[in-house]
Amino acid sequence: MRDLLGLTPEEMEQFVVSLGERPYRARQLLSWMYRKGETDIDAMSDISRSFREALSSQARISVPTIDLISTAKDGTVKFRLALSDERKVESVLIFDPPRTTLCVSSQVGCSLGCRFCQTATMGLVRNLTAGEILGQVLTAKRHLAETGGRITNIVFMGMGEPLLNYAEVSRALDVICAQWGFGFSWRRVTLSTAGIPDMIKTLGADRLINLAVSLNAADDDTRSLIMPVNRAHPLEALMASLREYPLKKGRRITLEYVMLGGVNDSVEDARRLVRLIRGLKTKVNLIQFNPYPGAGFERPHDSVVEAFQQVLIDAHVNAIVRKSAGGDVSAACGQLVTMESETGEGTTERGVK
Numbered sequence: 001m002r003d004l005l006g007l008t009p010e011e012m013e014q015f016v017v018s019l020g021e022r023p024y025r026a027r028q029l030l031s032w033m034y035r036k037g038e039t040d041i042d043a044m045s046d047i048s049r050s051f052r053e054a055l056s057s058q059a060r061i062s063v064p065t066i067d068l069i070s071t072a073k074d075g076t077v078k079f080r081l082a083l084s085d086e087r088k089v090e091s092v093l094i095f096d097p098p099r100t101t102l103c104v105s106s107q108v109g110c111s112l113g114c115r116f117c118q119t120a121t122m123g124l125v126r127n128l129t130a131g132e133i134l135g136q137v138l139t140a141k142r143h144l145a146e147t148g149g150r151i152t153n154i155v156f157m158g159m160g161e162p163l164l165n166y167a168e169v170s171r172a173l174d175v176i177c178a179q180w181g182f183g184f185s186w187r188r189v190t191l192s193t194a195g196i197p198d199m200i201k202t203l204g205a206d207r208l209i210n211l212a213v214s215l216n217a218a219d220d221d222t223r224s225l226i227m228p229v230n231r232a233h234p235l236e237a238l239m240a241s242l243r244e245y246p247l248k249k250g251r252r253i254t255l256e257y258v259m260l261g262g263v264n265d266s267v268e269d270a271r272r273l274v275r276l277i278r279g280l281k282t283k284v285n286l287i288q289f290n291p292y293p294g295a296g297f298e299r300p301h302d303s304v305v306e307a308f309q310q311v312l313i314d315a316h317v318n319a320i321v322r323k324s325a326g327g328d329v330s331a332a333c334g335q336l337v338t339m340e341s342e343t344g345e346g347t348t349e350r351g352v353k
Contacts, residue, residue: 002059004029005138006130006171009180019054027180029055034181037141039063062131063138064089079139083108083132087125089159091136093143093151100144101153104136106169107160112194113228116216116258118292119159128160130171137182154184157192157212163199173207186210192256194229197241204245211245212254212285213238217264218272226263235276242280252281252318259305260289261298270311283318 002015012026028047032038039061041052064081067088071077077093092103109122137154144150154176156162162169169191175181176189190210193200203211217223223230230238242253255277259265273284286309289299305321312319 003062003129003131004033004059005062005134006168006175008171008174015059019051019058021051021054025051030180033061033138034175034183037138037145039138062129063135064132066139069143077143079136079143081136081139083128089128089132089136091140091158093140099152100149101155102137102140102151103155103157104133105158105160106133106156106162106165110160111164112161114194114214114216115226116260116289116295116297118295121294122159124160127165127168130168130175133168133172134175137176153188153190155190155192155212157190161194161196162191163193163196163203166199166202170206173209177207177209187251190254192254194227195233195238196229197233197237200238200241200245208246208248210251210254211242212256213242214258215255215273216258216260218269218276222264222269226260239276239280242282247281252283255282255284256287257284258287258289259300259308261300261304263297265300265304265308267307267311270308274312274315274317277317283320284312285320285322287322 004012004015007015009026009030012029013023016025016029017023025047028044032044032047038044041055041059041061044052047055062084064083066079067082068080069077070080075095079091079093080088081091082088087108089105089108091105094101094103105128107127108125110117110119111124113120137151140151156169173189173191176184177186186207186209190212191203192212192214194214200211200213203209214227215223216226217230218235220230220234223235245253247253257264257273277284286305288305289295289297291297291299309319309321
């Protein structure tokens with residue numbers, strides 16, 4: 001069956017014409033899915049019953065099933081979603097008024113093996129389709145609709161490396177930012193990568209969205225230790241691609257720096273970071289490591305983080321200490337992993353429809 005999620009308007013027109021309908025039906029379908037958030041074909045009331053029956057026999061709208069909802073003490077909501085093949089991914093709603101940010105996944109698991117990230121313990125299971133990525137947005141949109149809320153920002157910071165699933169991520173981005181789709185401004189969409197220089201260049205040439213890079217060290221030895229991707233794509237190549245990345249006036253590249261106690265958090269590490277990014281339009285998000293069982297790293301003391309930040313500030317680097325949301329339900333940065341059981345102090349609902 002044809003999955004309607006992720007189709008371009010041209011592809012949707014071709015499909016409805018193949019079913020004997022007029023092209024304008026494509027616009028109706030797109031509006032129902034993305035503007036109204038409707039995924040039940042039979043509920044699309046301004047479409048004839050005969051066409052709805054034909055659609056139901058030939059097409060589907062692949063919204064994942066909510067397997068588990070976990071709500072943290074700070075209000076963060078984590079969805080564990082079951083896909084059509086019963087594989088599971090996680091996405092997270094983060095509330096930081098006036099923003100409500102949805103963090104989406106691009107792969108089931110991840111192949112990059114970053115040692116501070118729990119998702120890496122899964123390895124790569126498979127890529128997500130554009131429809132499965134968009135299904136995460138629809139799921140969160142419907143969840144918020146119950147309280148009158150809405151998503152204001154979308155970040156590709158969930159499970160997986162988006163640039164290693166570029167074709168499907170690109171297709172999803174087109175829908176997210178198109179007026180016929182979800183209608184998000186590119187300023188409200190951010191893609192986070194561990195650093196694939198050639199693909200960063202491709203992204204910059206294709207579309208203007210916000211770029212975030214998981215940097216985490218300012219020298220190759222340390223970065224290769226905690227991020228194996230650095231062995232194939234060392235800092236020199238990565239930084240060159242960032243310097244070439246096109247930025248609109250007033251925009252900056254976000255550098256994410258997960259601080260690991262005794263590994264990359266010294267004052268000298270901070271000085272190296274200042275030298276590495278000199279001349280680059282950037283802001284640095286300092287993130288204290290979020291522990292998980294068997295990680296082998298410690299969370300640095302607040303005073304260590306403050307000293308690191310002060311070195312950056314003294315060098316006129318925009319450096320912010322980011323407080324992770326949803327840690328008590330394993331929804332914080334680096335904690336997404338699909339398991340059969342959930343632990344934590346938050347509340348959970350299973351099998352939510």
